[in-house]
Amino acid sequence: MSDIFTLTNLSFLLSGLGLTLYISFCAIILSTLFGSILALMRNHQKKWLSIPASIYIEFVRNVPNLLWIFIIFLVFQVKSTPAGIIAFTVFTSAALAEIIRGGLNAIPTGQTEAGLAQGFNHIQIFVYIIFPQAFRKMLPAIISQFVTVIKDSSFLYTVIALQEFFGKSQILMGKYFETGQVFTLYAIVAGTYFLINFAISSYSRHLAKSWASSLE
Numbered sequence: 001m002s003d004i005f006t007l008t009n010l011s012f013l014l015s016g017l018g019l020t021l022y023i024s025f026c027a028i029i030l031s032t033l034f035g036s037i038l039a040l041m042r043n044h045q046k047k048w049l050s051i052p053a054s055i056y057i058e059f060v061r062n063v064p065n066l067l068w069i070f071i072i073f074l075v076f077q078v079k080s081t082p083a084g085i086i087a088f089t090v091f092t093s094a095a096l097a098e099i100i101r102g103g104l105n106a107i108p109t110g111q112t113e114a115g116l117a118q119g120f121n122h123i124q125i126f127v128y129i130i131f132p133q134a135f136r137k138m139l140p141a142i143i144s145q146f147v148t149v150i151k152d153s154s155f156l157y158t159v160i161a162l163q164e165f166f167g168k169s170q171i172l173m174g175k176y177f178e179t180g181q182v183f184t185l186y187a188i189v190a191g192t193y194f195l196i197n198f199a200i201s202s203y204s205r206h207l208a209k210s211w212a213s214s215l216e
Contacts, residue, residue: 004184009172016168017192023164024149027088032142035096042101060094066155073160080162088149096145103138104130143204147197
């Protein structure tokens with residue numbers, strides 16, 4: 001099994017891990033941006049804004065992410081890496097829109113009324129009063145969604161043969177046939193996913209606890 005732990009193999013796996021983290025990072029940033037826009041649109045009193053946002057959110061959330069990957073890659077013929085980023089952005093933005101909308105709606109309406117009484121306009125109230133409080137409530141859930149994106153990125157090799165971390169491990173698996181070697185490779189893959197996602201989840205819980213204690 002020692003022949004698995006070679007510099008060539010580790011470099012091969014690390015290149016896939018880098019692609020996994022790159023796709024996940026781009027998708028979560030873009031999804032947070034578009035999800036915020038969708039959340040504000042869905043909360044808007046004007047129907048021509050709220051209805052399209054509601055349709056998008058409900059439709060996208062209830063269609064498997066695998067199908068969005070197929071559509072972006074095959075129907076729109078986007079290259080593998082951009083297709084992965086776009087597909088995860090399409091799907092995750094709908095999920096984040098509900099997280100962000102929930103965070104914004106958790107802020108009492110009295111905050112807005114107090115801001116207006118102090119002479120703030122609605123934009124200033126949102127930027128300086130509503131959003132900072134809502135951000136604390138929604139950030140742990142956003143971070144948890146980041147974990148989901150990292151895990152689900154493993155679909156990309158199966159669906160569109162993108163050689164991210166899981167894909168690289170499957171390619172490397174073709175070189176080894178002994179049970180111990182295969183087990184070792186799977187242990188490396190599982191352990192890497194676990195360490196990354198556990199670290200992110202632990203940080204999310206730490207943030208939630210520290211912010212909760214600061215409010216006491």
